[in-house]
Amino acid sequence: MNTKYIDRMKNKMKSAGWSGLILAVVIGCTDAGTAPNQELAISATSNKYVIRVGEPMAEIQPTMYGVFFEDINFAADGGIYAEMVKNRSFEFELPMIGWEQPASDKFSMNDQSGFASVINRLGEQPNSNFLRVTVKADKGYQLTNAGFRGMGVKEGLRYDFSIMARQLEGQSVMNVRLVDSTGVILGETSIAPKGDEWQTYTASFIATKEEMKAVMNIQFEGKGIVDIDMVSLFPSDTWKNRPKGMRADLVQLLDDLNPGFLRFPGGCIVEGRTLARRYQWKKTIGDINDREVLVNRWNTEFTHRPTPDYYQSFGLGFFEYFQLSEDLGAEPLPILSCGIACQFNTGELVPMEELDPYVADAMDLIEFANGATTTPWGKVRADMGHPAPFNMKYIGIGNEQWGPEYIKRYKVFERTIKARYPEMIIVSGSGPFPDGEMFDYGMEELKKLNAEIIDEHYYRTPEWFFENADRYDKYDRNGPKIFAGEYASQSVAIASPDNKNNWNGALAEAAFMTGLERNAEVVHLTSYAPLFAHAEGWQWTPDLIWFNNLKSYATPNYHVQKLFSTNRGTHVLPLQEDNGPVTGANGLYATAAKDVNTGELIVKLVNATAQEQSIDLDIQGIDQLGESGILTVLKSSDLNTENSFDNPVAISPEELSVDLSGGSSITAAPYSLSVLRVAYKENVN
Structure with a gap:
């Protein structure tokens, strides 16, 4: 048990408060990596908070949460x-990072299919490198780019390929293919550069299968020498x-x-x-x-x-x-x-x-x-x-x-x-x-x-x-x-x-x-x-x-x-218990605000103890409070819970309707953050 924390909480047991139309309360705390202390004594009576709607403490800036x-x-x-090609312009300090050639090409320029060489323009421009590909056979030479730990491909989606190229000798066709780990083609297109001046060529294709770790192969067909740069592939469903x-x-x-x-x-x-x-x-x-x-x-x-x-x-x-x-x-x-x-x-x-x-x-x-x-x-x-x-x-x-x-x-x-x-x-x-x-x-x-x-x-x-x-x-x-x-x-x-x-x-x-x-x-x-x-x-x-x-x-x-x-409000209000803010008494933390644009009271509550807690709200300075509100709850019984790709909603918000016709009282579930929104009419006198 964290006795230092418990002592501190006991000293704050009499200090709690609500302020405004937005309230946030957190209950419980612990040392790093451990669950909140379940032995923390909780008051048997309800926590009673006063919110004074007519006495805003400050405006909440539109920039409050960014x-x-x-x-x-x-x-x-x-x-x-969303670029899928890593090192598209061959500008990394090791300019072939991200690119693979046929195995023999890594050590020799004698492969029957061809070879590639990085050419530097000697500082002529920021993008000073390009790749010169010498194709020695009609078919076979290939470059591969695996992207950023693979390329994610979605079935039925269009992918847009572009490349800067120029043909110096002969005539080459670049067959561009996305393939999975077994070599199955997921989508393909072809580019045939023409002339010895740099041009940008574009093509698109539709993927036929979903794949997490696809790679892109550029297979060169036809003997010749071709220069390439700015090799790019984007999904079409960008923002x-x-x-x-x-x-x-x-x-x-x-x-x-x-x-x-x-x-x-x-x-x-x-x-x-x-x-x-x-x-x-x-x-x-x-x-x-x-x-x-x-x-x-x-x-x-x-x-x-x-x-x-x-x-x-x-x-x-x-x-x-x-x-x-x-x-x-x-x-x-x-x-x-x-x-x-x-x-x-x-x-x-x-x-x-x-x-x-x-x-x-x-x-x-x-x-x-x-x-x-x-x-x-x-x-x-x-x-x-x-x-x-x-x-x-x-x-x-x-x-x-x-x-x-x-x-x-x-x-x-x-x-x-x-x-x-x-x-x-x-x-x-x-x-x-x-x-x-x-x-x-x-x-x-x-x-x-x-x-x-x-x-x-x-x-x-x-x-x-x-x-x-x-x-x-x-x-x-x-x-x-x-x-x-x-x-x-x-x-x-x-x-x-x-x-x-x-x-x-x-x-x-x-x-x-x-x-x-x-x-x-x-x-x-x-x-x-x-x-x-x-x-x-x-x-x-x-x-x-x-x-x-x-x-x-x-x-x-x-x-x-x-x-x-998303529940910021426009003005923070005094939220108090025994004339003091709520900063840990009974393991509760709270804040409150009103939103003058929507005419709502927003109450944020967090209970980080293993026990359910009741909160009574004395909302002053209003003529009327809505009979019902929306309570959004974020909670888990296990404080070590994480979301994941397999379970992305292990912890996710749940919306509930709360009846306030019998009084302004809400219940904070164990280990939870709750946000209450309720309409109100302010006392103008």
Whole structure:
């Protein structure tokens, strides 16, 4: 038993509260990886909460619940970006990664069928490599690409193939086939390049069978020499059916969250291990053929999950991030390098006298997002198909840097941006941890600078999340606003490959989120991290959404996030027991809000004990409460329960009708998060 926690809970037994028309309560907590303590004594009487509808504490920002995207765990290439060919332009440091030739061709150029050689244009353009294929026999020479841990193929779906090619000698036909592990053809088409000038050739075919791990073969027929580049294959069912677009099922899961913002492109990926390998947004826009490939900084970061074939094609670049934000109805929140490489790696610093190009990147990005089409970067946006501005309001400087060098660089960015764009909201960072020397220094210095929004990160045990539900209760209401930019309960330890997306961790996050919502006056943005993980290509756990080449599923953590984000409300209200907030008394956590747009009271309840608990609501400041409401419940009797590909709905929300005609009382099931929505009429006197 965690006696320290139990003592703390006993001290809070008299402190509980409801506030507003949205209520969230969490019951129970434990050490990391263990179930909530079932021996926690529960009061025999009902928990009585007062909600004062007419005394809103603060507006809940539209950005309160958002999405954080980082290209980790194959989240972009091999994930949300639907390209199926790995290393399509032969630009990886080992340019044939992802490609296989006939066995003898790996060691010799004497195979009877032919051979291939990578040719470099000697820096003529970002995409400087192409493949020269010499076909020596009429039939037989073949290249194979297995995609990202295989290619997921759906029966009956159209697949769109494209390739840049030129025929230097003879005449070759490229027979393009998707095949399964036994060699059965799932779909095929042919391309016959003509002439010695580069051209883009396209063809499509319909798949005849579903396959999780198909491979693509390009079999060359006819003697000759042909050059190829930008070999590409996309499913036709992309998000909004955009050619060369995003994987629809993954974007749909994001859209279902109704996010208030999209933070991109990371995360530590912004910083790079070295400054030369930092994320540079200007290299990710324009024609995808001209975007410069970069090794992913997570490729060999963790010895437990090395992925040396992990690169960024930037088919998903800054234009696509802005477009995705627009699709989701979310505020775009780009994060830029501040001139410091990842401090967990090299910590390389750009000298202060050489910082100008980094600041210029920030200024140019604002123009790219918001500038008129007559401006240089606004014209680039328009030429990419979006003449209207993206109306970017936020920009982040640095990811989770710390120390004096960060503060020095932040000051330069802040001064320059505000001089030209005073309305732009700048997000700063307090470092990688929620406490300690680094955090204290950063917060103190940023407060001196009157920073607008400070990004805090928390990767901690479930117990930490339970015990810090009151973290922001005493934050200065007149100080900087908070962005809880990265958080997730670690069931084992930070970055452990054994972390689980289990119900215990999700429940702890729900408890913490009640504190975020209750303190909406201070906390303006929040997001779980990381977002995506490929079942066979991940580096970090836990993650919000898991996927393989064909399917995806939402974790219990996702469902917690969704219940909060889709039941946000407009104003947080006082929710109290004995004149105090509910932050752990009887193992309960709670928050409440009203939605003035829908005229509803929304009550969020989480019971993380093994016992059912009754909640009596004294809702003050209303003339009438609806006789019935909708109660959405997320629960499991086993705190180690996880969703999976085999059982994606082991934990999933269930809607119930609740009768309130006999009084405002609801029951919280054991180990559950519940959300009640009920109509009301407010007392206008």
